[in-house]
Amino acid sequence: MQATKLYRIDLKPMLVFISVVETGNLYAAAHQVGCSGSFACVLLKQFRAAYKAPLFTREGRELSPTSEAIALADFLKAQLTKISDVTIEIENETAKFK
Structure with a gap:
């Protein structure tokens, strides 16, 4: 493992990508993950830049x-x-020690 x-x-681009696959709409995906539509657009661009297909x-x-995209999202x-x-x-394990 390389720490x-x-x-x-950054998991946010992945989460936006998955939400866009599920909703088919960038703004619905933004709402689903709790960010603005413009930020979701930036995150999706980052994901698409890393994944060339x-x-x-x-x-x-x-x-x-x-x-x-469907297979990748799954x-x-x-x-x-x-x-x-x-x-x-x-x-849960940490809570046992408190």
Whole structure:
């Protein structure tokens, strides 16, 4: 495990990406994750810059995820769920010692 790489990971772009895949709309995704639409746009651009493959097609105001984007979002959700579960477990263990 490379702690320095983990330290630099920002999960917000991943969360916005997953929300856009789920909602099909950048502003609905922003609302879902609790940020402004303009900030969600910045975060999605960051994610798209890191992941070079086409992830969405635009249909009017909606963003339709490609099959690759859907698979990637499913993978990321599973991994983030594991991280969340570990965090909860640590919090529960820490509470025992208070």
